[in-house]
Amino acid sequence: AQSVTQLGSHVSVSEGALVLLRCNYSSSVPPYLFWYVQYPNQGLQLLLKYTSAATLVKGINGFEAEFKKSETSFHLTKPSAHMSDAAEYFCAVSTPGNTGFQKLVFGTGTRLLVSP
Amino acid sequence: GAGVSQSPSNKVTEKGKDVELRCDPISGHTALYWYRQSLGQGLEFLIYFQGNSAPDKSGLPSDRFSAERTGGSVSTLTIQRTQQEDSAVYLCASSPDRGGAETQYFGPGTRLLVL
Numbered sequence: 001a002q003s004v005t006q007l008g009s010h011v012s013v014s015e016g017a018l019v020l021l022r023c024n025y026s027s028s029v030p031p032y033l034f035w036y037v038q039y040p041n042q043g044l045q046l047l048l049k050y051t052s053a054a055t056l057v058k059g060i061n062g063f064e065a066e067f068k069k070s071e072t073s074f075h076l077t078k079p080s081a082h083m084s085d086a087a088e089y090f091c092a093v094s095t096p097g098n099t100g101f102q103k104l105v106f107g108t109g110t111r112l113l114v115s116p
Numbered sequence: 117g118a119g120v121s122q123s124p125s126n127k128v129t130e131k132g133k134d135v136e137l138r139c140d141p142i143s144g145h146t147a148l149y150w151y152r153q154s155l156g157q158g159l160e161f162l163i164y165f166q167g168n169s170a171p172d173k174s175g176l177p178s179d180r181f182s183a184e185r186t187g188g189s190v191s192t193l194t195i196q197r198t199q200q201e202d203s204a205v206y207l208c209a210s211s212p213d214r215g216g217a218e219t220q221y222f223g224p225g226t227r228l229l230v231l
Contacts, residue, residue, distance in 0.1 A: 032216045043120070043207055043222035051217040090159065094216040101166055102216035103149065103175075106159035 023091030141210030
């Protein structure tokens with residue numbers, strides 16, 4: 001079964017610093033991978049997704065992620081953190097459900113803290 | 117152009133009572149999902165609907181949980197005889213189709229607290 005592991009429940013950066021949030025996946029088939037962001041008391045918003053086209057995926061708000069098959073990784077990066085990036089970030093893999101649909105299996109999430 | 121909406125946004129109930137949570141998906145989306153987000157378990161899949169097909173209930177944690185989707189649109193998640201461990205945020209998502217690359221669009225969630 002497909003799964004994802006997010007290293008680090010909390011990541012702290014200073015405003016303007018590089019953001020790196022780690023995600024490793026486990027999949028026996030080529031995966032579809034997603035990064036979602038959740039702001040306090042809100043639902044999840046898609047940042048970007050990998051669907052086997054380009055390995056470097058650009059998303060909203062300046063985020064990008066690179067699919068590395070050899071490392072089974074899909075780390076999320078942003079060159080310069082902004083205070084508004086403070087939120088919880090979830091990596092997810094699309095995996096087949098019982099009836100052929102695709103459900104999302106989420107990592108445990110990483111809370112990004114940005115200090116001035 | 118409205119997104120996924122859920123109601124109520126917050127619900128406080130007493131142990132043993134039944135609750136109903138509502139989800140209005142994006143118009144035209146055929147696939148609808150329910151997830152639960154809790155401190156101990158993270159984000160878990162509960163149930164999936166695709167059009168008028170029978171739902172996939174493989175993620176429901178017990179027979180106290182049920183859901184229906186009327187007319188291929190609005191969905192209601194019902195929890196009977198609520199327990200304190202049911203306290204969580206219940207998220208609904210919809211997508212245009214069921215394909216693996218499809219983006220799921222999430223609602224703001226219903227925060228359930230069982231006293």
